[in-house]
Amino acid sequence: MPSEFPTPRLSDLEPGAQAVVVGFHGELEPLKRLREMGLVNGTRVKFLRWAPLGDPLEIELRGYRLSLRRHDAEQIEVRPIQPPVAG
Amino acid sequence: MPTEEIDVAPEIQTELATVALIGNPNSGKTTLFNALTGLRQKIANYPGVTVEKKIGVFMTQHGREARMIDLPGTYSLTPQSPDEAVTRDVLLGVLPDTPRPDRVVCVVDAANLERNLYLASQVIELGVPTIIALNMIDLAQTNGDTIDVAELSRRIGVPVIPCSANTRAGLAELRIALSAPAGAPPDWKVPLPPLVDQSLEMIRTELPPNHHLGFAQIRAILILLLTDERADRLVVGLGWEHMRHRFRTARASLLEKLPTWQEDSIGARYGRIGEICEGVLRRGADAVDAKTSFTDRADAVLIHPVWGWLIFLTIMGLMFTSIFTLANYPMDGIKWLFGQAGEWVSTALPPGDLRSLITDGVIKGVGGVVVFLPQILILFLFIGLLEDSGYMARAAFIMDRVMSGVGLHGKSFIPLLSSYACAIPGIMATRTIENPKDRLATIMVAPFMSCSARLPVYGLMIATLFPTDDVPAWQKAGLLMGMYALGTLTAFAFAWLFKRTILRGRPLPLVLELPPYRRPSLRTVLQGMLDRAKAFIRRAGTIILGLSILLWALAYYPKSGAEKPDDQLAQSFAGRMGKFIEPALVPLGLNWKIGIGLIGAQAAREVFVSTVAVVYSVGGADNNAEAGTDSVRKALLEDKWPDGRLVFTPLVCLTIMIYFVFSMQCIATLAVVRRETNTWRWPVFLFFYMTGFAYLASLVFYQVGTRLGY
Numbered sequence: 001m002p003s004e005f006p007t008p009r010l011s012d013l014e015p016g017a018q019a020v021v022v023g024f025h026g027e028l029e030p031l032k033r034l035r036e037m038g039l040v041n042g043t044r045v046k047f048l049r050w051a052p053l054g055d056p057l058e059i060e061l062r063g064y065r066l067s068l069r070r071h072d073a074e075q076i077e078v079r080p081i082q083p084p085v086a087g
Numbered sequence: 088m089p090t091e092e093i094d095v096a097p098e099i100q101t102e103l104a105t106v107a108l109i110g111n112p113n114s115g116k117t118t119l120f121n122a123l124t125g126l127r128q129k130i131a132n133y134p135g136v137t138v139e140k141k142i143g144v145f146m147t148q149h150g151r152e153a154r155m156i157d158l159p160g161t162y163s164l165t166p167q168s169p170d171e172a173v174t175r176d177v178l179l180g181v182l183p184d185t186p187r188p189d190r191v192v193c194v195v196d197a198a199n200l201e202r203n204l205y206l207a208s209q210v211i212e213l214g215v216p217t218i219i220a221l222n223m224i225d226l227a228q229t230n231g232d233t234i235d236v237a238e239l240s241r242r243i244g245v246p247v248i249p250c251s252a253n254t255r256a257g258l259a260e261l262r263i264a265l266s267a268p269a270g271a272p273p274d275w276k277v278p279l280p281p282l283v284d285q286s287l288e289m290i291r292t293e294l295p296p297n298h299h300l301g302f303a304q305i306r307a308i309l310i311l312l313l314t315d316e317r318a319d320r321l322v323v324g325l326g327w328e329h330m331r332h333r334f335r336t337a338r339a340s341l342l343e344k345l346p347t348w349q350e351d352s353i354g355a356r357y358g359r360i361g362e363i364c365e366g367v368l369r370r371g372a373d374a375v376d377a378k379t380s381f382t383d384r385a386d387a388v389l390i391h392p393v394w395g396w397l398i399f400l401t402i403m404g405l406m407f408t409s410i411f412t413l414a415n416y417p418m419d420g421i422k423w424l425f426g427q428a429g430e431w432v433s434t435a436l437p438p439g440d441l442r443s444l445i446t447d448g449v450i451k452g453v454g455g456v457v458v459f460l461p462q463i464l465i466l467f468l469f470i471g472l473l474e475d476s477g478y479m480a481r482a483a484f485i486m487d488r489v490m491s492g493v494g495l496h497g498k499s500f501i502p503l504l505s506s507y508a509c510a511i512p513g514i515m516a517t518r519t520i521e522n523p524k525d526r527l528a529t530i531m532v533a534p535f536m537s538c539s540a541r542l543p544v545y546g547l548m549i550a551t552l553f554p555t556d557d558v559p560a561w562q563k564a565g566l567l568m569g570m571y572a573l574g575t576l577t578a579f580a581f582a583w584l585f586k587r588t589i590l591r592g593r594p595l596p597l598v599l600e601l602p603p604y605r606r607p608s609l610r611t612v613l614q615g616m617l618d619r620a621k622a623f624i625r626r627a628g629t630i631i632l633g634l635s636i637l638l639w640a641l642a643y644y645p646k647s648g649a650e651k652p653d654d655q656l657a658q659s660f661a662g663r664m665g666k667f668i669e670p671a672l673v674p675l676g677l678n679w680k681i682g683i684g685l686i687g688a689q690a691a692r693e694v695f696v697s698t699v700a701v702v703y704s705v706g707g708a709d710n711n712a713e714a715g716t717d718s719v720r721k722a723l724l725e726d727k728w729p730d731g732r733l734v735f736t737p738l739v740c741l742t743i744m745i746y747f748v749f750s751m752q753c754i755a756t757l758a759v760v761r762r763e764t765n766t767w768r769w770p771v772f773l774f775f776y777m778t779g780f781a782y783l784a785s786l787v788f789y790q791v792g793t794r795l796g797y
Binding site: 022024028030031032033035036037038041043048049051052054055057058062063064065066067068069071072074077081 | 162163165168200202206232334347349350352354358370382386390391392395396461480483484487488489491497595596597598599600601602603605
């Protein structure tokens with residue numbers, strides 16, 4: 001799957017990974033509410049986990065936690081960032 | 088403490104100032120509402136829509152009464168559900184019967200400042216004098232966040248009052264702020280691309296002059312109109328009908344010239360919020376990074392692939408067991424009370440029409456429904472605790488994959504589960520589902536979940552099916568479980584079907600906030616229970632009472648003068664109807680006597696048992712149905728067709744059970760669906776599709792069963 005996408009998507013992140021939102025695909029309407037909740041270009045997110053049955057997923061952004069489905073997360077381009085080295 | 092009887096009728100008391108309470112879901116808005124208004128609340132519906140309107144009365148710090156409207160929670164003023172549209176329209180004062188608010192209190196979760204300020208900034212732009220209640224300030228401080236409240240207030244241009252609805256800290260300050268005269272509306276607006284601003288300015292000059300609205304407000308309203316195609320009520324309410332076409336073309340031309348202007352303006356608003364928060368909000372130990380809060384540690388267990396499921400199933404099991412065991416005691420009490428009332432009336436009144444009306448019509452009919460009140464209370468106690476603690480969102484998170492398989496939402500899970508107790512609270516619980524089509528699909532299948540009113544019927548049929556007592560209990564329990572499974576699977580199948588046919592629509596993404604865990608507020612939970620109980624009792628006192636009387640009349644008139652109750656029933660309208668529908672019942676292996684039971688069950692399923700008891704002449708009409716299960720069973724087993732075959736073969740018992748699994752036989756449910764969907768179309772459809780399916784399924788089952796020699 002990843003080879004189809006030139007840039008990684010939110011759904012490609014590993015639990016614990018952090019990234020910055022860099023773009024959206026598809027139409028405005030379906031993802032409008034996600035943007036209104038603060039998932040906009042430049043927002044820093046942390047991937048927390050997949051649900052036990054493999055969908056949806058949970059992320060942290062702007063100090064709160066949000067769940068969205070894989071299908072929608074695949075529409076969101078991210079640029080992974082390296083976590084700061086401990087110590 | 089004043090009682091809830093105090094009239095806070097919104098229509099007339101125009102001299103009261105109106106304060107609208109608005110905020111994100113999970114911002115503690117309802118807790119704040121309860122803390123400010125106490126028990127002086129009233130729930131109604133907004134005219135024309137099915138959205139709950141919560142109004143309370145509170146005292147300002149100067150001892151003056153004011154009205155407070157608790158608006159449906161939302162993340163944005165660009166609505167995605169009818170509830171959210173109401174929030175926007177009340178703010179703008181375009182809903183009939185709801186005054187334009189004089190003040191707005193915008194509840195902002197201090198621990199989640201940026202996202203909450205998105206809505207707050209939209210509200211402030213609309214120009215209604217706004218106060219920000221910076222709620223859960225204690226929680227933010229525990230997290231190590233610090234907020235420079237004075238600077239935030241200066242930058243955003245409205246008073247900011249730190250408070251905690253849970254501990255009631257800061258409420259006096261909030262009341263004082265509400266008593267102070269409103270300042271000038273702040274000059275804050277979201278930056279937009281020049282082309283959009285030009286377009287808005289063009290439209291503004293074409294609008295009829297309006298002395299109430301300043302430039303900034305009109306700009307804000309126009310932004311809302313251009314970002315929502317379904318804002319018709321708003322256009323009409325503002326008196327701008329003649330501009331409809333103008334808005335449509337402006338929308339289209341903007342989208343053509345600047346396809347991403349809406350996305351960009353959302354981003355720009357967050358940019359502005361970022362500037363405001365810069366230096367005002369200082370997060371504690373670098374929040375996004377490795378910080379193990381209580382919520383982190385709890386989620387590690389509660390959403391764990393193994394422990395998560397175990398805990399989830401345990402909680403659901405506990406909820407169920409409580410509904411079916413704990414509720415028994417108060418239910419017995421209610422039965423006893425209604426029985427006493429019946430006996431008292433029987434001794435106080437001479438035999439006759441009036442006595443029969445009161446005992447058999449009113450007391451039995453209403454009592455048969457009110458008896459479910461304890462189950463409803465316990466269910467909403469659990470729902471309230473799960474909701475307020477933050478676990479409910481996790482349940483939806485865990486179950487979403489299962490529900491999305493049939494096109495439903497993770498939030499459909501609780502309403503369906505609740506429907507095992509009674510479809511009425513289940514359907515009322517669908518209000519948490521934002522997407523109207525998902526909500527409707529959930530409502531339309533919820534009555535397939537075997538409710539507790541079916542239990543007496545299953546009980547009687549299983550008892551008749553296994554007449555001897557040497558049948559192991561697990562076989563009976565297994566059959567009972569089978570009926571529950573049958574209903575559940577059918578609910579899922581129809582949900583799948585509906586989402587692909589009549590309820591197909593643009594799929595809205597799952598947007599589920601997982602709030603931090605917190606200790607539930609007992610007050611909020613109890614208030615929620617009280618609201619549900621009141622709604623339920625009100626229905627029992629009106630629509631159910633009326634239908635009980637109708638059903639009673641059908642069974643009581645015309646009077647034959649017969650001594651025995653079964654002869655009377657055979658002569659009655661209900662009896663004639665039973666005989667009339669018998670040709671349709673024979674292919675199902677049922678006779679006209681069962682037909683009378685089915686007609687009785689049309690009001691409420693459990694009435695089947697008491698009606699059958701009367702038809703088969705087991706004691707008089709005043710006999711307690713529960714006490715008589717054994718004698719009813721005996722009478723059923725002796726019933727024969729004219730040719731001497733037994734009526735109640737095992738196959739027939741199963742056919743009746745299958746009919747009851749599928750059939751829509753609850754007037755109260757239909758009434759609730761009517762209320763929740765605001766049209767008769769859906770309850771009528773619900774009735775015909777379920778009953779039709781029940782008939783077909785029973786027909787096929789019986790006919791195949793007969794061919795196979797059962």
